[in-house]
Amino acid sequence: MRRIGVAAIVLAVCTACGAGPSDRPEVAIVEQGGGSAPTTETATEIPQLQAPVRDLDWSDCKDATLGSLGLGAGPAGLSLECAGFTTSVDTSRGMTHLIEIGAMRARLPQTPDGAAPLVLTSGSDLASSSTLAALATGPSASLLEQQPIVAIDRRGIGASTPLDCLSTAERRALADLGQFTAGDVSNVDEVAALGRDATVECTDALQPYELAFDTAHAADDLEQLRELWEVDGLGLLGTGNGAAVALAYAAKYPAHVGRLVLDAPPATAVDAATAAEQRVQGQEAALANFSRRCAALNCSLGPDPTATITALRDQADAGNLGAVSSSSLLTAVSAFIGSPRGDQATRVRELADVLAAAERGDVAPLQDLIDTTETAVGTDGQFVARCSDGQQWPGPGRVVELQQTWAAKYPVFGADAAVALMRCAAWPTMAPPPLPSTIPVPVLVFSGAADPVIGDGGLATVTGSLSSAGARWSSVTWEGYGHPVVTHSDCARQALDRYLDSATLPSNGSACPA
Known part of the structure; x- marks a missing residue:
């Protein structure tokens, strides 16, 4: 794999992508009140997500991925496949230089054929493919029983074209x-x-691409994926900084948001x-x-x-x-x-x-x-x-x-x-990440009580931004420690399953036990 060197963007093709959990049986979500969103939303008018019409060229990368991350084999029959797609460094400025975006797909033998995938992004916190590998080899692998999950590495990170600018x-x-x-x-x-x-x-x-590696451009990469798939909308799960990427996508491409899950989102519009x-x-x-x-x-x-x-x-x-x-x-x-x-x-x-x-x-x-x-x-x-x-x-x-x-x-x-x-402190001043003015689907928000990656102090700014966009939303707090919530809490995974299936939100202000 070649790296980005001085004054040049080059293509790199991916051949291998390199907290107290709650593993309890079915557990009821405890309502704790608070918030201004509807308590329950059964949105039958929300369209179902679509399977890709035209897919990426996937190849097996399970052993290489799990070996490099020191993870176990995961559930029987787990499939991890890697692919890549090219995108323009900056479509807004008419730049034609291309970079490679790395992707990884996780499935189980019982994953329905033709099921619409959920798109996962961890943003800059961790390669999205690493988050997915951890999810797929732990208790959260149960999410794969209903649909595949596709992780998209942020540009410059993971299996995407890497940057090499420091000694x-x-x-x-x-x-x-x-x-x-x-x-x-x-x-x-x-x-x-x-x-x-x-x-x-x-x-x-x-x-001249130094300002093209922010959340807004990461959102453009997700839109490139949607266009390649030829689907009307994406189901997005953004964890940590990836939640900011998902919100930026909703701001730039609101008509193409099919589901929106913000897991441990960082605060919006803060220094x-x-x-x-x-x-x-x-x-x-x-x-x-x-x-x-x-x-x-x-x-x-x-x-x-x-x-x-x-x-x-x-x-x-x-x-x-x-x-x-x-x-x-x-x-x-x-x-x-x-x-x-x-x-x-x-x-x-x-x-x-x-x-x-x-x-x-x-x-x-x-x-x-x-x-x-x-x-x-x-x-x-x-x-x-x-x-x-x-900022x-x-x-x-x-x-x-x-x-x-x-x-x-x-x-x-x-x-x-x-x-x-x-x-x-010396980095060039950048425009703040875009925030949506409208969101056509209900939004599910998870927050951890002890999150060492993001913290939970920014939750009110996130839900405030959702309210300003006129969105229907519900937040669920997990009382454990770690990041993100859905890889640790069975209670949260149950809420996520229901939401992905029917866009039904749990009661706002609910809590999941540690």
């Missing part, structure tokens, strides 16, 4: 927040300098610091949940896992864990806890043992976890996408204030999260 050293320094390169300057100033250099490198490499603080709140809440479960299992982190992890972070910050920085440690912990894998409950001891080994001086397992994490969440494509999506990045003075404030309010993740805002 390994630059990528490493950004991940470490300059801990090992700061010298006599503050870490805020060092990350500001690293961010400026990275911005110059990537915008120069991508010219980057507010979005980061909401994420930190989710990280702290998820870690507290993980620590309670770990302690209850008498795990290797002792009776107070949070205190042990905090002490380990401090060791990393002091340079006592070799090449492990405090930032890379916290990123790995947060990503592990927020993994879409449905077997997360069985992995509590796994993370505990890795961290306990590092505490004893054996950092090799932790370094392996960090390397795996950065491959999943620290690519150049994700850097470009995240910087493109953020009103704060300057160094404001970040210093946030560093001090957040260190007190959010004692584990707060300080590093503030400094990390400087990575994108």
